[in-house]
Amino acid sequence: MDYLSKVLWTDDEIAFRQEVREFCDKEIAPIADEIDKGPYPRELIRKLGQVGYMGVLHDESAGGSKRGVSYEIIVAEEISAVNAGLDMARMASTTLYGMPVSKFGTAEQKKKYLEPIVRGEKIGCIGISEPNVGSDTAGMETRAEKDGDEWILNGEKRFITNGSQADFMCTFAITDPSVDAKDGMSAFILDTTSDGFSVIEDHELLGMKSARVSWLKMEDVRIPSDMLLGVPGQGFEILMDELDSERTAIAAEAIGYGRTPFEIAVKFANERVQFGRPIRAFEGVSFKISDMAVKLEAGRALTLTAARMLDSGQKATKQASIAKLFTTEAAIEITNNALQILGGSGYTTDYPVERFLRDARLMTIGGGTAEIMRFLIQREVYKEFFPR
């Protein structure tokens, strides 16, 4: 198994994966189907905090272990291999919300708004997308106006993972509409108990049913000026900053969604007999198994490359985008082919393959669509060929 290979992983990473896997087997696997009715129990997030899986990217001063992205991709793959929606919720809290606070927050902000996230006691979310704003984040419509020592926020955020469950949101808003959004956007921490903050609805989703994804409204929400992240106008930079590590971790999640259906299909094809032979004897089945194995191992290698680059302080926009694009498209193909190998059984809920297929379908959309990944990759290629 390449995820145990000492050529790719350090002894400590291999031991850590084993530890995370044992935790998942004990704490998540027995309830993995049950929590798909959602939402995930908060208690589970608390347990993830207690064992340190909310803090591998964060500084020790915020209660984290700062082990790095290579450890984050292990956590993301292992939890996703059991229940994808739970890891989506974990990641929305500790990475999507947590990284902007970790990298741009003051010591006081980290103490108050990051430490409880790392401990799993509070839940975070990130508010970027809006009813009229998806891929084109610079078109953001939410506004924040300064009023004395406060900011007043108005706008709507849609498709927000953890939205209705979150205690804190890292939200983005235009603070200077007279300039381009790249200079006129700012980032804020918002306490969801603030007056004027409301949940319009939780979206009904195809998959990821253990998570909650919500449509939120901010109507004259007043927040103290010390809840601004960084400086006014730094929002777009903050937004772009966390995307490479987020996309690398999403790539690892996608490997998790593919891995379990792959393992189920391998065993099923070995046992299911038709025409007097196990179905793995037919190339129509066994070549699908080969293709799945190739995509899982190639995807894991691409993801680890991006993680190693980020951990060594290099910019990894191209590698993170390649890893996300490859693994998320592979996850859809793998889960679909696994279902095909299981025949009618695959279409039932007797096996979790249908759940992973529904979950996997999200990932060429969330965190930047496949089309946007292709756009970014070619842009990086042209930068390499024609440096300015």
Ligand SMILES: Cc1cc2nc3c(=O)[nH]c(=O)nc-3n(C[C@H](O)[C@H](O)[C@H](O)COP(=O)(O)OP(=O)(O)OC[C@H]3O[C@@H](n4cnc5c(N)ncnc54)[C@H](O)[C@@H]3O)c2cc1C
């Ligand atoms: C379950 C779920 C969870 C989510 N969680 C969060 C969250 O926690 N926080 C958050 O802020 N957002 C979240 N999102 C939103 C997600 O990031 C957006 O859905 C995504 O960025 C795409 O935006 P859109 O849906 O508005 O599609 P659009 O941007 O409107 O795109 C529609 C289609 O047009 C294509 N397209 C757009 N522009 C181009 C282009 N330039 N070239 C080629 N094709 C293009 C897209 O690829 C897509 O196929 C979540 C979404 C879902 C479904």
